[in-house]
Amino acid sequence: MHRLTRRDFGRGLGCALALAGSAPRVLAHDGPHEVEVRISRFAFEPALVEIAMGDTVVWINDDPAPHTATAADSSWDTGEMTRDTRAAITFDQPGEHPYLCTFHPQMQGKVVVRPDSNH
Ligand SMILES: [Cu+2]
Known part of the structure; x- marks a missing residue:
């Protein structure tokens, strides 16, 4: 044992x-991890990330245009990210967390949080 x-x-x-x-x-x-999502050419890359509970997703805007990463159910929001701005959200709830950019709603992504925890 x-x-x-x-x-x-x-x-x-x-x-x-x-x-x-x-x-x-x-x-x-x-321990807890950080996973990067780049925002480039009006798309989240990668659009789908899978993490463990307690991990953090960091969005980095490489575009000249401002973007957000905002939960489809509005439960979390990075707020506006201008060029080269980073924003981090830590996820404690397992399940699927679809999100979009409020300025360009065709920009969509998803964070899948596994029920296991790293810490
Ligand atoms: Cu956008």
């Missing part, structure tokens, strides 16, 4: 839960 240190307790618990399900899942990282 696992020997749990205080630091590893959360991850060990996640491991135990994974073992109770189907295949055990090995987490390749030690």
Whole structure:
């Protein structure tokens, strides 16, 4: 069985839960991660990102035009990002989080948050 240190307790618990399900899942990282989404030519790249609970998505606007990343249900919003501006949102709720740019609603993306946690 696992020997749990205080630091590893959360991850060990996640491991135990994974073992109770189907295949055990090995987490390749030690803590919360940041995932980058570039905004370029009026598109989110990549448009779909998958993260673990507690991870952070950082949007970086490479366009001359201002953009936002705004939840389709308005539960979160980066606000306006001008050129070369970064904005970060941390996700604590598992599930699918579709979003769009409020200035250009045809710009759409999705953050998928897995129910496992990195911390
Ligand atoms: Cu936009």
